[in-house]
Amino acid sequence: MQTILKFRYFLVFLLLISCGGDSGAKKESQSTKDTDTENTVTSSTNKTILFFGDSLTAGFGLEVDEAFPALIQSKLDSLQLSYTVINSGLSGETTAGGRNRLNWVLNQKVDVFVLELGANDGLRGIPLQETRNNLQAIIDQVWQKSPETVIVLAGMQLPPNMGQDYTSEFRTIFPELAEKNEIPLIPFLLKDVGGIPELNQEDGIHPTVEGQKIVANNVWEVLGPIVSK
Known part of the structure; x- marks a missing residue:
């Protein structure tokens, strides 16, 4: 009889341990879910900066993390500013091409939109009014999608071989x-970089790694006060 009782006590003990372990597992599982939820919320609170441009933004000839948008992300991280940078640069892009792909890009929420287009228009001799109209249309589309988005325009200049009248008027567009x-x-955008051989790749157009660092500083001079508010 005592043996049976002891066996029953042993079963009860095992049952209690089993229930306690299951409860602990549930608590641990719930804790993990809570942590995942917290991380998701933290991530979703990040604001977005989208760099919309051509090969200068894309970082032509370099690794993606060497292009100025990635350098801006590093700067933001170092200052613990909750922004996520998206590099939407496309080599060879014109203002017309950017206008055509804009709707797809704007499928995501954008807090700051940095518009860097026009250089390829100028190098191809596209009529200046067309470039101006396309840039204005891009600005209008961004605000139509999200009126709260801050738009930053990157100014560009052309080499003198495109003709004085054309280059002068092109510069005034921005x-x-x-x-x-x-x-x-x-x-x-290319202040202190454009036309300086040692800061550009062999094509004389696209910045080197060191050149991209200077470009990032040029961008940050304007972008920094905006994201630090």
Whole structure:
């Protein structure tokens, strides 16, 4: 009889251990779910900066993490600013091409939209009014999709071999559009880089790794105050 009782006590003991272990597992599982949820919420609170441009944004000839958008991301991270950078640069892109692919890009929420297009238009001698119209249309489309989005326009300049009249008028497109739309302007994206052989690749157009660092600084001068608010 005592043996039977002891056996019953032993079964009860095993049952308690089993229930306790299951409870612990449930708590651990729930804790893991809570942590995952917290990480998801934290990630979703990040704002987005989208760099919409051509090969200068894409980092032609370099690794993606060497292009200036990636350098901006590193800067944001170092300052513990909750922004995620998206590099939407496409080599060879013109303002017309950018206008055509814009709707697809705007499927995601964008808090800051950095518009860097126009250089390929100028190098191809595209009529300046067409370039101006396309840039304005891109600005309009971004605001139509999200009126709260901050748009930053990157100014560009052309080498003198394109002709004085053409290059002069091309240069004025960007500050005039910035003033008209009351948006921040990066006066010249390639300031202190363009035309300097040691800061450009063999083609003389696309910045080297060191050149991209300077470009990132040019961008940050305008972008920094916006994201630090």
